[in-house]
Amino acid sequence: MRVELDVNKQMHAVEVEPRTTLLDCLREKLLLNGAHAGCEHGVCGACTVLIDGAPVRSCLMFAVQADGYAITTIEGLAPAPGELSPLQDAFCETHGMQCGYCTPAMILAAHALLAKNAAPTREEIVDAISANICRCTGYAQIVEAIALAAERMRGLNRPQEG
Amino acid sequence: MKPAAFEYSRPADIEEACALLAADDGARLIAGGQTLVPLMAMRLARPSRLIDIARIPGLAYIRDGGDAISIGATTKQCAVENDPLIRAKLPLLAAAIPHVGHTPTRARGTIGGSLANADPAAEILLVAATLGATLTWREGAETAEAGIAEFVIGPMVTTLPQAACLTEARFPVWPDKRIGIGFHEVNARASDFAFVSAAAQLALDGEGRVTRIALSLGAATPFPIKLDVDALIGTRCEEPKVRDAVAAALEGIEAMEDLHASAAYRKRAARTLATRAIMDAYKDAHARRT
Numbered sequence: 001m002r003v004e005l006d007v008n009k010q011m012h013a014v015e016v017e018p019r020t021t022l023l024d025c026l027r028e029k030l031l032l033n034g035a036h037a038g039c040e041h042g043v044c045g046a047c048t049v050l051i052d053g054a055p056v057r058s059c060l061m062f063a064v065q066a067d068g069y070a071i072t073t074i075e076g077l078a079p080a081p082g083e084l085s086p087l088q089d090a091f092c093e094t095h096g097m098q099c100g101y102c103t104p105a106m107i108l109a110a111h112a113l114l115a116k117n118a119a120p121t122r123e124e125i126v127d128a129i130s131a132n133i134c135r136c137t138g139y140a141q142i143v144e145a146i147a148l149a150a151e152r153m154r155g156l157n158r159p160q161e162g
Numbered sequence: 163m164k165p166a167a168f169e170y171s172r173p174a175d176i177e178e179a180c181a182l183l184a185a186d187d188g189a190r191l192i193a194g195g196q197t198l199v200p201l202m203a204m205r206l207a208r209p210s211r212l213i214d215i216a217r218i219p220g221l222a223y224i225r226d227g228g229d230a231i232s233i234g235a236t237t238k239q240c241a242v243e244n245d246p247l248i249r250a251k252l253p254l255l256a257a258a259i260p261h262v263g264h265t266p267t268r269a270r271g272t273i274g275g276s277l278a279n280a281d282p283a284a285e286i287l288l289v290a291a292t293l294g295a296t297l298t299w300r301e302g303a304e305t306a307e308a309g310i311a312e313f314v315i316g317p318m319v320t321t322l323p324q325a326a327c328l329t330e331a332r333f334p335v336w337p338d339k340r341i342g343i344g345f346h347e348v349n350a351r352a353s354d355f356a357f358v359s360a361a362a363q364l365a366l367d368g369e370g371r372v373t374r375i376a377l378s379l380g381a382a383t384p385f386p387i388k389l390d391v392d393a394l395i396g397t398r399c400e401e402p403k404v405r406d407a408v409a410a411a412l413e414g415i416e417a418m419e420d421l422h423a424s425a426a427y428r429k430r431a432a433r434t435l436a437t438r439a440i441m442d443a444y445k446d447a448h449a450r451r452t
Contacts (some may be wrong), residue, residue, distance in 0.1 A: 001170065016171035020201075020214065040419040042267065054269040059163075060199040061270065064170050065192075066216060067239070085231030095167075130352050131264035 003067050007032065008076030016063045023047040026061035026073060034074035034104040038133075045132035048105035055109045055131070074104035077111060086156075087111055087149040096145030097135030105132050110146040118154055122147070140143050164375040169211040170304075170335035175218060176327055180302050181366025182213045185324040188197055189439045191215050191327060193236045196263060196271035196278040216272075221329060225247065230296075235274025235328045239286075251335045253446075254292060254343040254363050257310040258285040261345070264353035280385060282317045282418070285347070288380035291388055292361045295333045317384040338365035338374060344439035347381070348431050350422065356381040357423040362439035366447045370398055374404040375443075377408075377436055382417045382428040389415075389436065399444035401437070408436045409452060 005012050007030060014029045023040070026032045026049070038046030040059045047058040050072035077085045084092070087107050097103045106129055113128035114119055120128070125146045126139075134142060173179040183189050189212030194197055201207035203231040215221065216236055221302050223234040226243050231251050233242065243259045260270055262276065262285045276286040278299060290297075290310045301323050313320050322328060347359035359380035365373050372394050381384040389411035397403050417428035 017167065019165045019167050023163075031443070041203040042170070042196065045266065048171075048266060051269065055266045056269050057196075057266050059203070060196055062195075062199075062212075065195070091198070096221065127352075131266050146405075 001064050002051070005030075005063065005066055005071060006069065007071045008073060010068075014063065018062060018064050020063050020071050021059050022049070022061045022063045022066045023070070025066075026033070026058060027129060029063075029160070032073050032075050036104065037103055039131060040150065043133070044102075045105050045109070046102055048108050050108055050112055051106050055105075055113060059124075071153055073109070074108060077107065081084035085111070087114070087146070090145040090149035090152065091142070094141045094145040094148055096137065096142040102134040104143055105133065112151060114150055115132045118150065120146070125150075163231075164204040165199070166205060166208045170210060170214065172214045173218065176221070176300050176329065177303075178269070179213050179218065179327050180300055180325060182211070184302065185323065185326065186211050189213055193275045194238065194267075194271040195201075195275075197281065197433050199244055199277060202416050213246065215327065218437070221274075222272075224414045226251065226330070227325040227334075228335075229337065230332045232330050233273045234330055234333045235272065235278075235357045237273045239263075239268040239271045239273060239276070240265075242273060246435060251413065252289075252293075252333050253341070253438050254345065254361055255286070255289045255333060257343055257345040257360060258289050261285050261347055261352075261356070264340040267353075273331055277331055277355075278315075278320060278322060280314045280318050282354075282383065282385055283359065283381035283384075283392030285345075285356070285359060285361075285380065287314065288359055288361050288378055288386045290331060291380075291386040292363060292376050293333050294376075294380040295331050297328060298332070299323075299328045300325040300332040305329075311388075314385040336363070336365055336374070340366040340450060341449050342445065342450060343365070344444075344446065346438050346442070348435065358382045358417075358428050360432065360435040360439040362436070362443040362448060364399075364440070364443045366393075366444075370448065371396055372444075374439070377411070377440060379412075379415075379432050379436060382432050383415065387402060391440065393438070396435075399440060404437050404440050405433075408433055408440070412436070 036046040038044035190209040221236040282302045344362040347356035364375040391407040417425040419425040
């Protein structure tokens with residue numbers, strides 16, 4: 001079936017089988033490999049993408065269901081090639097990762113959180129990433145990264161003193 | 163973990179959805195897909211055709227009908243989670259919804275999908291059982307409805323006809339002035355399936371005595387069951403009385419057993435969580451005193 005997908009603000013027409021998940025379509029048809037295939041049945045969260053700004057499992061959605069939505073993958077977060085979003089930068093700075101497999105999904109989940117809550121508490125951060133499994137870090141530095149990014153992003157919007 | 167091949171249809175309206183269902187025994191409806199797609203990935207489900215009803219107009223709504231709130235079948239769980247009417251009129255559903263999966267599954271998962279799949283651990287089903295919700299469906303040109311107790315007959319088994327499409331769930335709103343709710347569940351991690359869950363709603367008179375009480379147990383049995391704790395009517399929910407009433411209500415109930423939790427554990431947890439749910443509901447009703 002032919003389906004038109006709006007991915008990272010670009011329209012793509014792809015030909016897929018109905019059983020092709022959005023995850024496999026992104027990775028194999030659009031070569032956007034940032035969404036990772038982990039468990040492929042909705043448990044691990046490694047395949048998280050944003051659908052109209054909300055984190056969603058791309059392994060639990062078929063590509064043929066995904067037309068008409070604004071889909072954002074990790075490739076769509078950086079402001080320009082070679083640059084990082086404040087969240088990506090904070091993950092590097094606090095080393096909020098180890099093997100990196102869960103990282104794109106963690107960053108997207110955090111991105112959705114910060115879009116609606118500029119000053120999340122630790123509990124809110126933990127809740128926002130609770131659907132995503134990380135088997136390396138113990139989560140502490142991921143939470144630290146999100147708190148750091150939130151703090152910096154709030155600073156960006158504050159009028160400069162003096 | 164790849165689903166078997168299937169055909170995909172996106173009907174324009176419910177009549178077309180019903181016709182597609184009636185034409186193919188292997189066809190299944192999909193809306194959010196958060197229960198169905200994992201089953202398909204594990205090939206526990208192999209539908210020949212998916213009929214996508216997620217975008218059929220007029221199936222997603224939350225309406226105040228006075229003595230009940232009607233929720234359209236394809237209403238997303240996240241919409242219910244953030245709805246002020248639900249918070250005001252169905253506080254038990256509002257309390258349970260954050261425990262349904264997690265934010266990403268609630269962004270896609272629907273109220274009707276959860277009810278129609280009837281997972282024993284489903285929190286929405288538990289609330290429906292506690293409040294005595296009524297489900298409405300369309301089959302061809304016919305509309306039919308059933309109370310939740312007649313609708314769910316086994317783990318993931320309902321009386322919904324094969325060619326029917328669930329359209330609405332109607333949750334009764336208690337008219338009582340002072341109501342309180344309690345919800346508890348125990349699971350391996352916050353977003354995972356519950357081993358046991360308990361939901362309670364009660365109403366108090368001006369003297370702080372219980373006039374009405376509903377209690378249900380989820381995940382411990384093949385489908386959520388109501389427990390009779392009417393012995394607490396007229397009391398002020400003193401803890402020993404609550405414990406006794408819960409213990410009496412649980413007598414003879416056989417709990418399920420699996421790798422994660424034994425039947426004995428589930429029964430013990432059920433006793434504790436049901437007691438806590440009632441105690442919380444009592445405190446909640448007091449806090450809502452006007």
